[in-house]
Amino acid sequence: MEKGRLEAFSDGVFAVAITLLALDLAVPGPGHDSLAHQLRMHWPSFAAYVVSFFVIGIMWVNHHALFKSFATVDRMLSFLNLTLLLFIVAVPFGTSTVAAYLRDGGSDAHLAAALYAAIFECCALSFAAIFAWSIRGEGRRTTPLPPGTERSALLRFASGGLVYLVAIAVAFVNAAAAVGAIAAVAVFYMFEQTPAA
Amino acid sequence: MEKGRLEAFSDGVFAVAITLLALDLAVPGPGHDSLAHQLRMHWPSFAAYVVSFFVIGIMWVNHHALFKSFATVDRMLSFLNLTLLLFIVAVPFGTSTVAAYLRDGGSDAHLAAALYAAIFECCALSFAAIFAWSIRGEGRRTTPLPPGTERSALLRFASGGLVYLVAIAVAFVNAAAAVGAIAAVAVFYMFEQTPAA
Amino acid sequence: MEKGRLEAFSDGVFAVAITLLALDLAVPGPGHDSLAHQLRMHWPSFAAYVVSFFVIGIMWVNHHALFKSFATVDRMLSFLNLTLLLFIVAVPFGTSTVAAYLRDGGSDAHLAAALYAAIFECCALSFAAIFAWSIRGEGRRTTPLPPGTERSALLRFASGGLVYLVAIAVAFVNAAAAVGAIAAVAVFYMFEQTPAA
Amino acid sequence: MEKGRLEAFSDGVFAVAITLLALDLAVPGPGHDSLAHQLRMHWPSFAAYVVSFFVIGIMWVNHHALFKSFATVDRMLSFLNLTLLLFIVAVPFGTSTVAAYLRDGGSDAHLAAALYAAIFECCALSFAAIFAWSIRGEGRRTTPLPPGTERSALLRFASGGLVYLVAIAVAFVNAAAAVGAIAAVAVFYMFEQTPAA
Numbered sequence: 001m002e003k004g005r006l007e008a009f010s011d012g013v014f015a016v017a018i019t020l021l022a023l024d025l026a027v028p029g030p031g032h033d034s035l036a037h038q039l040r041m042h043w044p045s046f047a048a049y050v051v052s053f054f055v056i057g058i059m060w061v062n063h064h065a066l067f068k069s070f071a072t073v074d075r076m077l078s079f080l081n082l083t084l085l086l087f088i089v090a091v092p093f094g095t096s097t098v099a100a101y102l103r104d105g106g107s108d109a110h111l112a113a114a115l116y117a118a119i120f121e122c123c124a125l126s127f128a129a130i131f132a133w134s135i136r137g138e139g140r141r142t143t144p145l146p147p148g149t150e151r152s153a154l155l156r157f158a159s160g161g162l163v164y165l166v167a168i169a170v171a172f173v174n175a176a177a178a179v180g181a182i183a184a185v186a187v188f189y190m191f192e193q194t195p196a197a
Numbered sequence: 198m199e200k201g202r203l204e205a206f207s208d209g210v211f212a213v214a215i216t217l218l219a220l221d222l223a224v225p226g227p228g229h230d231s232l233a234h235q236l237r238m239h240w241p242s243f244a245a246y247v248v249s250f251f252v253i254g255i256m257w258v259n260h261h262a263l264f265k266s267f268a269t270v271d272r273m274l275s276f277l278n279l280t281l282l283l284f285i286v287a288v289p290f291g292t293s294t295v296a297a298y299l300r301d302g303g304s305d306a307h308l309a310a311a312l313y314a315a316i317f318e319c320c321a322l323s324f325a326a327i328f329a330w331s332i333r334g335e336g337r338r339t340t341p342l343p344p345g346t347e348r349s350a351l352l353r354f355a356s357g358g359l360v361y362l363v364a365i366a367v368a369f370v371n372a373a374a375a376v377g378a379i380a381a382v383a384v385f386y387m388f389e390q391t392p393a394a
Numbered sequence: 395m396e397k398g399r400l401e402a403f404s405d406g407v408f409a410v411a412i413t414l415l416a417l418d419l420a421v422p423g424p425g426h427d428s429l430a431h432q433l434r435m436h437w438p439s440f441a442a443y444v445v446s447f448f449v450i451g452i453m454w455v456n457h458h459a460l461f462k463s464f465a466t467v468d469r470m471l472s473f474l475n476l477t478l479l480l481f482i483v484a485v486p487f488g489t490s491t492v493a494a495y496l497r498d499g500g501s502d503a504h505l506a507a508a509l510y511a512a513i514f515e516c517c518a519l520s521f522a523a524i525f526a527w528s529i530r531g532e533g534r535r536t537t538p539l540p541p542g543t544e545r546s547a548l549l550r551f552a553s554g555g556l557v558y559l560v561a562i563a564v565a566f567v568n569a570a571a572a573v574g575a576i577a578a579v580a581v582f583y584m585f586e587q588t589p590a591a
Numbered sequence: 592m593e594k595g596r597l598e599a600f601s602d603g604v605f606a607v608a609i610t611l612l613a614l615d616l617a618v619p620g621p622g623h624d625s626l627a628h629q630l631r632m633h634w635p636s637f638a639a640y641v642v643s644f645f646v647i648g649i650m651w652v653n654h655h656a657l658f659k660s661f662a663t664v665d666r667m668l669s670f671l672n673l674t675l676l677l678f679i680v681a682v683p684f685g686t687s688t689v690a691a692y693l694r695d696g697g698s699d700a701h702l703a704a705a706l707y708a709a710i711f712e713c714c715a716l717s718f719a720a721i722f723a724w725s726i727r728g729e730g731r732r733t734t735p736l737p738p739g740t741e742r743s744a745l746l747r748f749a750s751g752g753l754v755y756l757v758a759i760a761v762a763f764v765n766a767a768a769a770v771g772a773i774a775a776v777a778v779f780y781m782f783e784q785t786p787a788a
Contacts, residue, residue, distance in 0.1 A: 002261075002265070005204065005208065005261055007596065008205065008208050008599065009208045009211065009212055009257060011596065011599050011600045011603055012208055012209055012211075012212030012213070012406075012603055013212045013215060013216055014600065014603075015212075015600055015603030015604045015606075015607055016212055016213050016216035016217075016410075016603070016607050017216055017219070018604060018676070018680065019604055019607035019608055019611065019680050020216065020219070020220075020607075021680070022608070022611070022680045022681055022683060022684055023611075025681060025684035026684060026687065026688075027688065029688070029691045029692075029695075030691055030692055030694075030695035030697060030699070031695075034699060035688075035692065035699040035702045035703055035706075036699075036702055039702075039706075049681075050677065053673070053676075053677050053680070054673060054677075057669075057673040057676075060600060061666075061669050064593075064596055068593070075258075075387070075388075078254075078258050079387050082250070082251060082254040085215070085250075085254075086247065086250050086251075089215065089216050089218070089219045089250070090219055090222060090246075092219060093219055093222035093223060096223065097223075097224065097226070097232075100226045100227055101226075101227055101232065103227070104226075104227035104228075106227060108227070108231060108232040108233075111232045111233055111236075112232055115232075115236075190666070190670050191666075199458075199462070202401065202405065202458055203458075205402065205405050206405045206408065206409055206454060209405055209406055209408075209409030209410070209603075210409045210412060210413055212409075213409055213410050213413035213414075213607075214413055214416070217413065217416070217417075272455075272584070272585075275451075275455050276584050279447070279448060279451040282412070282447075282451075283444065283447050283448075286412065286413050286415070286416045286447070287416055287419060287443075289416060290416055290419035290420060293420065294420075294421065294423070294429075297423045297424055298423075298424055298429065300424075301423075301424035301425075303424060305424070305428060305429040305430075308429045308430055308433075309429055312429075312433070396655075396659070399598065399602065399655055400655075402599065402602050403602045403605065403606055403651060406602055406603055406605075406606030406607070407606045407609060407610055409606075410606055410607050410610035410611075411610055411613070414610065414613070414614075469652075469781070469782075472648075472652050473781050476644070476645060476648040479609070479644075479648075480641065480644050480645075483609065483610050483612070483613045483644070484613055484616060484640075486613060487613055487616035487617060490617065491617075491618065491620070491626075494620045494621055495620075495621055495626065497621070498620075498621035498622075500621060502621070502625060502626040502627075505626045505627055505630075506626055509626075509630075
């Protein structure tokens with residue numbers, strides 16, 4: 001199987017998923033409160049839109065960087081990649097759910113924020129599995145990882161997953177803080193200069 | 198016509214269809230039951246999402262493998278490929294219908310599951326037609342199939358179609374079992390190591 | 395500007411538009427009539443889905459064939475191509491409107507079918523404008539059209555547009571017949587063997 | 592990072608965003624006013640659809656022209672490009688909101704038109720930031736801008752952003768005029784012959 005078409009398909013899925021996030025921006029429209037009021041009340045949707053957009057965008061950048069280092073594609077990688085995409089595609093669902101419950105202000109916002117963080121946790125685990133695949137077999141990478149960096153790369157992947165785990169726990173204390181933590185991770189990754197493993 | 202653009206267009210359709218599956222994940226939201234209850238009640242949608250996602254994903258892998266062996270593209274192949282895509286694009290419809298009726302628990306779940314399996318059956322028949330096209334004419338494949346493998350390849354395609362036929366029959370006895378059978382086929386294909394014909 | 399990226403963008407738009415057609419397949423679901431009855435009542439949506447899917451598919455094939463003959467891309471071609479895509483993207487709207495009014499059975503089905511045919515007429519006119527662009531300037535085609543074929547090619551494009559004009563007129567007499575005429579054109583184009591101009 | 596995949600991903604997002612505009616074309620359908628009346632009442636949606644379609648299309652052309660001049664892609668450009676896409680993807684939301692309030696005819700159309708223009712203003716600012724990135728570092732462009740043109744190019748980018756700022760102000764006087772001003776800019780850009788900076 002060629003890497004190019006797997007990347008093209010993944011890019012398509014990332015592009016559609018990131019665009020579907022915008023469906024949740026819609027406000028009720030005429031016949032309800034004033035538009036200014038509707039826009040103010042809708043802030044959790046706008047905030048969640050920006051956070052999810054950048055998280056998916058960063059995951060796309062990481063996907064790109066990771067696959068660039070691969071020399072080959074097999075059935076197992078296709079399957080792991082599909083699993084990653086399964087969770088990427090679920091991000092708009094998590095986003096609109098957490099936004100709806102943050103707007104609502106009820107206690108279910110905790111579970112909604114935990115669900116939102118859990119989807120990202122599953123993305124992080126899928127990335128870790130793809131990375132693990134790449135170092136477990138001969139010839140899967142174009143150039144083998146320098147000795148000693150394998151461990152730090154694994155740690156780096158694990159730390160990403162750890163942050164989302166913490167966000168799940170934080171969600172049950174303060175839903176908005178969990179979303180804020182995920183946003184902070186996104187900002188961190190965006191300005192971090194180390195090349196992706 | 199060039200194969201590259203036909204593949205790119207097909208990849209785009211597969212990517213959008215697989216992403217639209219996620220539209221059915223949405224739960225009713227605030228103002229209804231507790232979110233935990235809503236998520237529990239929504240399990241058929243989550244299950245159907247995972248099954249359809251992997252089945253479309255596997256069909257994408259098969260599409261890729263099949264087209265890699267083609268040396269040329271003609272009007273008939275374009276038409277057969279469009280027919281395949283017609284059914285791929287209908288998968289989200291079948292998925293949300295079967296999920297809605299499984300949630301409902303009424304007797305119409307049988308017909309909904311049969312409809313779901315029938316869409317996959319049509320995909321399988323389209324694949325078989327594309328494969329038949331490839332072996333019916335001179336120079337349609339980059340390398341001709343080794344003698345003797347043509348028959349086994351045809352059998353392999355036919356068996357895929359047979360499983361979905363069985364799932365249609367099973368649907369009228371037990372709707373959830375039909376969806377389970379389709380999931381089982383997906384798992385089988387995912388770990389099967391024989392290269393696609 | 396490079397042709398490749400214009401084609402890739404167009405392919406993306408075609409792929410999304412063709413996939414959005416499927417959103418109209420959804421039936422009301424549990425809590426209404428029996429599913430069998432719903433599916434029967436929904437036949438205009440299924441029929442219109444198949445017709446629009448193949449018409450968009452054929453237009454994609456024609457787009458591909460047409461652009462293959464172009465040697466260059468300029469701002470005017472970008473604008474004409476955007477105009478074509480504007481109407482392609484409106485096809486799902488025309489499709490769901492005509493299907494809804496055919497289901498309804500009222501007299502507004504005439505106008506809905508005329509609207510549906512008019513969208514395709516606009517697509518045909520856009521194609522004709524793109525073709526006219528290609529023969530109006532030096533060096534716009536990789537190989538100039540053989541003398542004498544220019545006229546027949548123009549006639550061919552005009553005849554496509556004529557059929558949709560007839561379908562608009564037919565729509566005011568019999569809405570379903572207009573949709574049938576559009577389906578007949580699609581079948582004709584699919585099996586026609588002359589290479590696209 | 593390779594430029595090709597960043598462009599492909601951006602093309603995908605542009606293609607999906609431009610296609611989602613069509614979701615707002617849907618009229619209420621059978622059981623309401625006559626279809627002719629519905630279509631007449633729906634004119635703001637049709638007008639806004641055409642304007643947004645061409646503005647996104649032109650931005651896609653500009654994106655293409657701009658990236659063609661880049662020799663390299665870094666993390667900062669990825670981030671700026673994501674920011675641009677964040678606003679492109681929000682265009683369908685702005686479009687459906689302004690159309691709904693223009694149909695409604697109430698005084699909230701002013702704010703809706705200002706919101707619509709503000710989204711385009713944010714797109715223009717993102718483009719300016721991407722251009723600024725390209726001239727701030729060594730080796731970011733394939734060929735450096737000729738001396739003296741840098742300033743005119745910056746002016747050109749700034750003037751685009753200025754028009755949208757004016758449209759925001761106009762919106763509070765006359766909502767339809769603001770949409771018309773944006774349409775006029777689109778027509779201007781379409782026929783303008785200067786190559787993009």
